[in-house]
Amino acid sequence: MFNEIKTFYALIRPYQGKIWLSAVFGSVGGVLTGAGLTNGVERLFSNVFSDDRSLSLNEIMLVAAIFPLLFLIIGVSNFLGAYLLQSAGLAAIRDLRIRVFDRLQMLSFAYFQNKASGDLIARITGDTQMLQITLNYVARKFITQPATIIGALYFLGLKAVQNDGVLEIYLCLAALPIVVFPIRHFSRKLSRKAIKQQEEFGGLTQNIAQNLSAAREVRAFNLEERESTRFRDRAAHLYRSQMKVVKYGFSLPPVIETISSIGLSIAFVIGYFQGVAGGVFTGVFLALYFLYTAVKSLGMFAAELSKGAAALKRVEEILNQPIEVVEGPDAKPFGPANGDIQFDQVDFAYDSSPAVLQNVSTRIPSGSTCALVGPSGSGKSTFVNLVPRFFDVAKGSISVDGRDLRSMPLKDLRQQIAIVSQDPVLFDDTVMENIRLGRQDATDEEVKTAAKDAFADDFIQSLDHGYDEIVGERGARLSGGQRQRLAIARAFLRTAPILILDEATSALDSESEEKIQQALNKLMIGKTVLIIAHRFSTIVSAQKILVFENGQIIDSGSHQELLKRCQLYKRLYQRQS
Secondary structure, three states: OHHHHHHHHHHHHHHHHHHHHHHHHHHHHHHHHHHHHHHHHHHHHHHHOOOOOOOOHHHHHHHHHHHHHHHHHHHHHHHHHHHHHHHHHHHHHHHHHHHHHHHHHHOOHHHHHOOOHHHHHHHHHHHHHHHHHHHHHHHHHOOHHHHHHHHHHHHHHHHHHHOOOHHHHHHHHHHHHHHHHHHHHHHHHHHHHHHHHHHHHHHHHHHHHHHHHOHHHHHHOOOHHHHHHHHHHHHHHHHHHHHHHHHHHHHHHHHHHHHHHHHHHHHHHHHHHHOOOHHHHHHHHHHHHHHHHHHHHHHHHHHHHHHHHHHHHHHHHHHOOOOOOOOOOOOOOOOOOOOOEEEEEEEEEOOOOOEEEEEEEEEEOOOOEEEEEOOOOOOHHHHHHHOOOOOOOOEEEEEEOOEEHHHOOHHHHHHOEEEEEOOOOOOOOEHHHHHHOOOOOOOHHHHHHHHHHOOOHHHHHHOOOHHHOEOOHHHOOOOHHHHHHHHHHHHHHHOOOEEEEEOOOOOOOHHHHHHHHHHHHHHHOOOEEEEEOOOHHHOOOOOEEEEEEOOEEEEEEOHHHHHHHOHHHHHHHHOOO
């Protein structure tokens, strides 16, 4: 448990000023509860409610006022202690979420290929929420309860010195060490069950994310019932995991309470036979009650800490994930580029998978158009993804204008590249802002000029709000051709010397493709262009065509040259003829 406390303290250490101040207020409240209330109750029963009842009205009113004042001080102290610690905790959770999100921005594509998006969302939201709950419990219990124990022990020690027979009562404290065993047992169980619960929550989140992203397909293939069944199964799994956490979490208090009640019963019996005075015994009994209650709260704290630690472990897996694509220590500013691209004996594989590219060497001169063809899975997409350093090569090197990509700042490199993909991603924002992603400092006029170059201005002007139209999540309110033209406008705005076209027209109808191709032809002028396309009509005019098979370039040349000598290229071409 102490290691977990240290871990949580490291989380909120930036706000240690608030934490220490919280500790001061919380300690005041706890000590006054453990020592002040018990002492007040003892004096009340010993003096006020004595047989002679000799106190004056003023004395009675003074005694009556002490308890509200004492509870006010305790309440204010506990409030300030909890408020300050909660403030530090919430700020720490905010910082943690930001750190995790920032870390995700720096991780390579390979990481996201191996991780479900729903699980990652669950870690940023659900797991951090669990941490927040843990810190909330800490705010309420961790500081005040130890102080309460100290105050109660002080009072009990004082009474043992002042009164005969009291010391024997403390035989009941032998029950306290016994409490440690169920706390340790249940905490270990809870930690494992909590991890399982958060994993199930991640699975449920992933199920929701997949369903929402595939809303069209679900309805097209009548998958509504299937999806509902899958969700019910996921929800049932999560419910069972949650109930296991509930079982172990709520089993601990009754166990501790039972052991504590046995201790209090022992105190009652011993106190009776020792003949301890009623007022003294009442104060001692109350102190013992506070002591056992505080121990129970700390036991629950251990349980909550186990759940929080399980959540933190999942979050830290992201924070501890190594960043694979990093800038070299000697990276120097780069740009503007001419766009001469050189692959030199490049090998690449995803993690421990077989090599996707093997000994790939080729040069793409600046200002030329290079097309990539080959069967699915032959390495074409990987080839173009290596140019903006979405991944790093395992062997060999890639250079632009004679400079190794690894010697360039990532921002400078990617500034030289524009990408238009098969399914361009649009954000739930205006048309204007989605185009401006190409160059974020562009003026409104520059954005509109780029839209005109992409033959997008006409349809944008026909929208209800023109350039201020919200496109919806992933551009759902626009057609495929409209989304594609916005992506091309984005590329025009970027004015990058290297252009990557990844199946840019494959999902369009013939009419849309014709318009898009006109825009692309205009965009390609003067640029080094890499084209992945299944439709040969878009690549036959390329100066250079690379033929991929099993991760290797088996041939390269013009369309006519490859038709004559490359059997694979000829077969691929004839399938569309």
